[in-house]
Amino acid sequence: MAASIATRASGVALYVGVLIVAGLATALAAGPEAYGVYTGLLGSPLGLIVLFGLTVSIFYHLAAGLRHLVFDSGKGFLPATANATAWAAFAFAVVASLLVWAGYFLLSGH
Amino acid sequence: MDSNSYRTPLGRARGLGSAHTGVGRFIGERATSVALVPLSLWAIYAGLKIAPLGYDGAVAFLQSPLNAVLAVLLIAVSVSHMDMGMRVIIEDYIHKPLTKVSLMLLSTGVSWTFGALGIVSVLKVALMSAGTH
Numbered sequence: 070m071a072a073s074i075a076t077r078a079s080g081v082a083l084y085v086g087v088l089i090v091a092g093l094a095t096a097l098a099a100g101p102e103a104y105g106v107y108t109g110l111l112g113s114p115l116g117l118i119v120l121f122g123l124t125v126s127i128f129y130h131l132a133a134g135l136r137h138l139v140f141d142s143g144k145g146f147l148p149a150t151a152n153a154t155a156w157a158a159f160a161f162a163v164v165a166s167l168l169v170w171a172g173y174f175l176l177s178g179h
Numbered sequence: 180m181d182s183n184s185y186r187t188p189l190g191r192a193r194g195l196g197s198a199h200t201g202v203g204r205f206i207g208e209r210a211t212s213v214a215l216v217p218l219s220l221w222a223i224y225a226g227l228k229i230a231p232l233g234y235d236g237a238v239a240f241l242q243s244p245l246n247a248v249l250a251v252l253l254i255a256v257s258v259s260h261m262d263m264g265m266r267v268i269i270e271d272y273i274h275k276p277l278t279k280v281s282l283m284l285l286s287t288g289v290s291w292t293f294g295a296l297g298i299v300s301v302l303k304v305a306l307m308s309a310g311t312h
Contacts, residue, residue: 077268084261084290090222091254091297097241098300101234108233120226127219134212141209169223177231 072155076133079126086123124169129162204263211260218253225250238304247305251298258294262287 089111096107110116136154139145145154184191193202225246229237241247265286273279 077264080261080264081268083257084265087254087257087261087290087297088293091293091300094250094254094297094300094304097234097237098303104234104237124223127223131216131219135216138209138212169227173227173230 072133072136072158075129075159076137079130079133082122082126083130086126089119089123121166121170124166125162128165129158132158132161207259208263211256211263214252214256215260218249218256221249222253238307241301241304242307244305247301250301254294254297254301258290262290265290 093107093111096103111120136145136158139154145151225240229240232240241250266283269279269282269286273282
């Protein structure tokens with residue numbers, strides 16, 4: 070239940086995320102000034118929070134999507150199994166996001 | 180059901196659903212989700228890659244044909260997937276016909292307008308000659 074609603078919520082977040090990516094490409098095509106303003110917004114504290122939320126959403130929606138592809142094949146419906154894979158999807162999203170962001174800041178030296 | 184039948188379960192079921200349509204949509208939702216497994220992982224890689232680079236680095240990144248093609252595919256497949264996904268959410272929660280249809284049209288319009296803008300922008304940057312930036 071919670072896993073299902075989180076799949077939809079992360080999907081809606083990623084809907085906005087794709088609009089943000091399309092905006093980034095548009096700013097890049099518009100030139101250095103527009104790109105500077107746009108990436109400045111993304112690099113602001115609020116922007117970074119949004120980007121981190123989108124990272125969690127990508128990893129969660131990815132894991133949940135794979136889980137649903139298994140459901141489509143008729144497998145994984147035993148309550149114990151479904152609960153375990155739901156928790157695994159949540160855990161994967163948090164751990165993978167933290168690893169990606171920690172790795173980025175450690176390697177880039179920011 | 181005759182277990183010795185040579186007809187597949189799909190062959191037996193085809194055309195017997197109440198709506199007689201929807202198979203294409205079901206397959207489209209799954210096909211785009213499978214395509215987005217590698218594309219979304221690439222999106223994270225691309226984001227990390229261009230984040231520290233600034234304008235010139237981002238332009239150089241998209242001038243690699245492989246990166247440009249993956250960026251176009253990412254946007255196109257994502258827009259198709261999110262259009263279908265948002266439509267399911269609207270159908271599930273909004274039941275007033277006029278509101279439902281208006282929101283579905285709005286969602287489709289917004290997603291494809293931004294998608295087209297993103298794709299044309301990626302192509303413009305990818306095909307920009309070295310002297311113009």
